[in-house]
């Protein structure tokens with residue numbers, strides 16, 4: 001057993017470039033963010049109606065997986081259990097699971113999800129929360145819903161986090177034993193030193209590698225699934241880092257060394273279904289985030305929070321379809337692409353695959369675009385969406401600008417002549433064939 005994943009798993013993950021994150025659980029019923037239990041300081045009793053009324057009768061993970069594939073995604077990561085503690089599979093070590101709900105007797109939503117992903121040719125990942133606001137031995141700490149309830153804290157004083165850690169390890173073993181090959185294990189999250197949101201120390205400090213027994217847990221994961229990739233949230237280094245809800249300004253590094261990375265992003269700022277949220281990103285913005293990630297040698301894991309009926313809501317489906325239409329025409333500038341050594345012009349990104357360099361124009365220049373360092377190095381250029389030629393302007397570098405005559409550019413700069421009309425796609429791409 002090694003402490004690093006097989007190179008084949010790493011390269012496949014890099015080639016995938018684009019995946020679906022799915023946050024689904026009891027929190028989909030209150031429909032106001034997956035941290036609702038924490039934010040509204042709900043007790044288990046307050047939260048019980050969501051367990052009692054969990055009835056996702058329209059759940060059809062084949063539709064989820066088909067929507068992901070249609071968007072150009074190549075893998076999907078499902079929350080098997082989020083911080084609320086509710087399990088989407090029939091766990092042998094818990095009765096806080098879908099199988100114990102009135103609707104879910106005998107059901108295993110994780111199994112159905114895995115089968116659907118495989119049927120659609122998607123890689124499979126499991127998100128699994130380290131935090132558990134329902135487990136009787138999980139201490140009431142600074143992120144717990146009862147972090148301001150001193151009476152509850154007094155009652156919970158004897159809780160033993162190691163008993164909870166045994167449960168965490170047992171459930172991880174179930175998940176990585178019962179569903180065949182799993183490609184990604186996405187733990188979330190550690191907070192070794194953290195105070196309450198009011199800045200006060202609050203009950204107990206955070207939790208990290210000691211509380212989770214992270215080294216032991218990671219070793220078990222690798223033993224059960226030798227080809228799996230493990231993320232970086234166990235409070236020990238993982239196989240890839242996970243910038244969340246921001247785009248890095250360059251390739252991610254650890255101690256100055258480039259590291260595998262995946263930006264996890266939402267459609268509207270919420271991971272769980274958030275009915276009244278209007279903060280939706282446009283398809284254009286999301287495509288730019290995908291391109292930006294790939295240009296910096298990263299992946300994009302884009303989240304959908306299904307409803308309490310088990311469906312992707314119409315806006316999510318429409319957004320995925322718009323992204324899919326862009327990917328239908330531009331996939332080869334993303335799939336298997338890597339960063340380029342060339343510096344792109346303003347408000348543009350390069351990705352590259354062999355001798356094909358892809359210029360993604362985030363804004364459409366008027367008439368020309370100048371590409372430093374590419375003078376004499378491009379033998380042909382075309383718009384990727386319709387394969388229409390883009391003419392390369394050859395001009396005399398000694399030429400001075402005069403009225404309508406553009407001044408010459410340095411020999412190492414390539415100038416392309418652009419149509420005034422911007423192509424009607426989310427992000428126009430010019431495919432450059434290098435000599």
Ligand code: GLC
Nearest residue numbers: 023034035188189244264271
């Ligand atoms: C943060 C949030 C959690 C979400 C995760 C996704 O950890 O607390 O709710 O599942 O980000 O990356």
